[in-house]
Amino acid sequence: MSKPTTPRLSHVDGAGRVRMVDVSEKATTAREAVARGHISIAPAALALIRAGRIAKGDPLQAARLAGIMAAKRTAGLIPLCHTLPLTHVDVELTPVAGGYDIAARVRTSGPTGVEMEALTAVAVAALTVYDMVKAADKTMVIGDIRLTEKRGGRSGEWRRER
Numbered sequence: 001m002s003k004p005t006t007p008r009l010s011h012v013d014g015a016g017r018v019r020m021v022d023v024s025e026k027a028t029t030a031r032e033a034v035a036r037g038h039i040s041i042a043p044a045a046l047a048l049i050r051a052g053r054i055a056k057g058d059p060l061q062a063a064r065l066a067g068i069m070a071a072k073r074t075a076g077l078i079p080l081c082h083t084l085p086l087t088h089v090d091v092e093l094t095p096v097a098g099g100y101d102i103a104a105r106v107r108t109s110g111p112t113g114v115e116m117e118a119l120t121a122v123a124v125a126a127l128t129v130y131d132m133v134k135a136a137d138k139t140m141v142i143g144d145i146r147l148t149e150k151r152g153g154r155s156g157e158w159r160r161e162r
Contacts, residue, residue: 011080020080026111031152033106035118037145039126040099045137050095059132060093063102063125067091070124071106071117081116084108089117091125099140102126103148115147 013019041049048054056062068089075083088107093100104121106114126142133140148160 018080023082023111028109028111029152030109031107031113032150033113033115033118033147034149035104035122035146036148037102037122037126038099038143039102039129040141041133042137042139045133048136049133054132055135056132059129062132063093063128064091066128067104067121067125071104071121074117074120077120078116082112084110084112084114084117086114086117089121091121093125100129113150113153115150119145119147
């Protein structure tokens, strides 16, 4: 009976040094990732957002644009990410009790996935809301940022159960 193998970290070489993964031999396939997160906002500040009375402008539109821009620049933010030609980025902010749920869907055709781009889009969208609303609410909380779906590549399709 063979021993189960311990998963290896792909960004670490045999000597324990950080490295960029070589994807030059990987097949180019359609890939997609969805990430989600949440920003909690105090009731008074939420009322200002929903009434269109935030002094800096519409934080939701700014957050959508910031999330898209962030996805496109992920390789410049996360040291070992590959630069990918993104074919689609969608960022949605959905009003919920106590704040907004944020979702980003990112697509490409390439040799590696777009999970980091989707996660980055959600994080930067949430940070943009925080920046635009902080004068009205310094108690906002950003959280629960997670990958919820991915498609494509060798590992195929994956969906978070929760």
